Amino acid sequence: MPDLLEWRTGLHPDQVAVEVHGVATLTFAEWSAGAHAVAAALRARGLRRGDRVGLLFGARDWTRFAVAYCGVLRAGCVAVPLSDRLAAGQLEYALTHCAATAVVYGDDTPTPPVPPGLPVWTCADLLTEAPAADHVPVEADHTGGGGSAARPGDLAQILYTSGTTGRPKGVAASHANLTAGAPSHPRRLALAHSQRFLHAFAIGTNAGQTMLLNALTAKAGALTLPRFTPVRFARLVEAPGTGTVFVVPSIAVELLDSGALRGRDTSGVQLIGSTAAALAPAVAARLAEAFPEATIVNYYTSTEAAPAQTTMIYDPARRDAVGRPVGGQLMVADADGNPLPAGTTGDVWLRAPFPRAYYRDEAANRATFRDGWVRMGDVGRLDADGYLYLTDRHQDVIKTGAFKVSTLEVEAALYEHPLVAEAAVLGVPHPVLGSAVAAAVVPRPPAGPDDLSLPVLRGFLADRLADYQLPARLLVLDHLPHNEGGKVLKRQLTDLFDN
Structure with missing residues (x-):
């Protein structure tokens, strides 16, 4: 370094x-x-x-x-x-x-x-x-x-x-x-279309460290702001030379819903990169509309797997895909780590050169790392062309009665509702089914709690999801709890449903 x-x-x-x-x-x-x-x-x-x-x-x-x-x-x-x-x-x-x-x-x-x-x-x-x-x-x-x-x-x-x-x-x-993969020739510097790349990621997160490495390896310089607000961020989006913008889904939603981009010239932005959490297809489509000249790219990786990742250029024909591998290898495997054929659901693994490891935690290393491969903790499948589709996080899959429900699939459907700004789906205890599907949503202004009642949302989702996937419980909140990396803290939501 x-x-x-x-x-x-x-x-x-x-x-x-x-x-x-x-x-x-x-x-x-x-x-x-x-x-x-x-x-x-x-x-x-x-x-x-x-x-x-x-x-x-x-x-x-x-x-x-x-x-x-x-x-x-x-x-x-x-x-x-x-x-x-x-x-x-x-x-x-x-x-x-x-x-x-x-x-x-x-x-x-x-x-x-x-x-x-x-x-x-x-x-x-x-x-x-x-x-x-x-x-x-x-x-x-x-x-x-x-x-x-x-x-x-x-x-x-x-x-x-x-x-x-x-x-x-x-x-x-x-x-x-x-x-790994750092350029060794001036003509191979990344983000050459930009004078600077914009982000609002926190120090101490994997996304933030990626931005620091980008500052060393990209032709563009790093631009951030002392405190994120949609208006401040939108001003820098429009500023001359900002050709690349990096976001996490929660920042993207806040920026889009704030109205701060309204009337601004976003034509200078040629790349929008989203990382840290799954980007809902409906949010990706809104980004594509707000940035008509930009390529929308979703990056899938983890702190453990970096720099291995998959990248997915937004494609309406593959709305739910998270891409193919870049900077490493990808496989979907069974419980013993054996690769599975295309179309079969299993554990997602990524492999990077010079792999990472947990510091002073051999038990966790044995569970997560194997011969350079990293078990991502996600369930997914590959299609015939090698594109990865995520089903869910292992711990987030909801087992309700005889069915397994993907929270990512239900969240993606909720984001299609015009009055839903943010959504998180989780399982809550149920005396008969074991777990019930529960949803926490944030209304998009000027909507209020009455506009997103449980009957309204179930009716909206009825043509998009199976009946066992429909939320049985609902919380309407002013905001969802996020960590600094932009991921929703679902354990905190579980406590809210308990109350």
């Missing part, structure tokens, strides 16, 4: 690599110089190869986060990006689990509550107090790269999962994994 930054700096030293709109910009030359300074300061403070360093930065601090991240890696240490929205207990768990040696945090982030005795430094302090790089010894077994102590097989990053199904797990990635 440090060598990748040096390569880009040599090519485009004065190009803005990362910009937080209205707050700060970071050129490649500044990024490289800052990373060298942070690495020198960390080594002067006694950190050594393999030490884990927690990185706690908010959305206003993307430029300082980028500097700190690459500085940690240049020192041969392991970066542990963390959200500044974590509760004290969650932060302590992650730092204790990875046995962090120190924490570096942003200028706009309050002093973090860390375990006793753990050193805490601001990025500004490291930059200000950094000794000259040539005064700091580099470990003898480094491989070069302008003083980097990192090697391709070394651990580079531990990223904690969102914890939607239990205790967060630390996903460990090597330098080789993070740089």
Whole structure:
């Protein structure tokens, strides 16, 4: 990773690599110089190869986060990006689990509550107090790269999962994994149609880390904003040079429903990328209408499987497909891991070069990783042309009576209702059936709760779903609970139905 930054700096030293709109910009030359300074300061403070360093930065601090991240890696240490929205207990768990040696945090982030005795430094302090790089010894077994102590097989990053199904797990990635497929020639830089790519992803998420890597490997620079609002985001969508926009489904829905795009010229946007959760076909169709010149692409991956993924250009003829593999391999297998023929439903697996693994969790590794393959936790099937269709998450499939119900299929049908802004479907306990289908929906203004009653929705869905798929219970909410990666926290919804 440090060598990748040096390569880009040599090519485009004065190009803005990362910009937080209205707050700060970071050129490649500044990024490289800052990373060298942070690495020198960390080594002067006694950190050594393999030490884990927690990185706690908010959305206003993307430029300082980028500097700190690459500085940690240049020192041969392991970066542990963390959200500044974590509760004290969650932060302590992650730092204790990875046995962090120190924490570096942003200028706009309050002093973090860390375990006793753990050193805490601001990025500004490291930059200000950094000794000259040539005064700091580099470990003898480094491989070069302008003083980097990192090697391709070394651990580079531990990223904690969102914890939607239990205790967060630390996903460990090597330098080789993070740089797999990275360009080695200036003409192969990604997103060449754009001057900049726009996103509003949080630091500490897999989507956010992908944006950081894009800043290193794309011709376009990264543009984000200190706080997401639909109006602010829409202004940047329309701004000259914004040729690529990345969203998660919840951001896409909020942007479309807000009216912030109304009357704006979106013709400059040529690519809309959606990630982190399944993009409902009805939402994809609305994006295509709002961005008539853009290709709408849905990316399917996970923190564990990256950089392997499937990509799907929106195709009305394959509305429910999530695409074919890019950057790895794909299979649908039986319970023993044996590949299944096209059309047969089974477990979805992805395989990437230089695979990731759970940090300090061998039991979870045995359940999820096998010979480079990653069990995605999803059920799906492949068609004859190799396109993947997801049935559901394993834990989300609703077993109601003698039937199994895909929550993704019911959610997709709900999104077709003109007054539904967001929808989430889950199973709730039932004394006879075992589980009943329950739906939580958010009305699209100016609709209200009475416009989306259970009889109304069941009537709308009657021609789209089988009778056993129809929701038996309904909640109409002002908003759905999401984690920072954009995924709906269905466990919280279960508690609401219990009440």
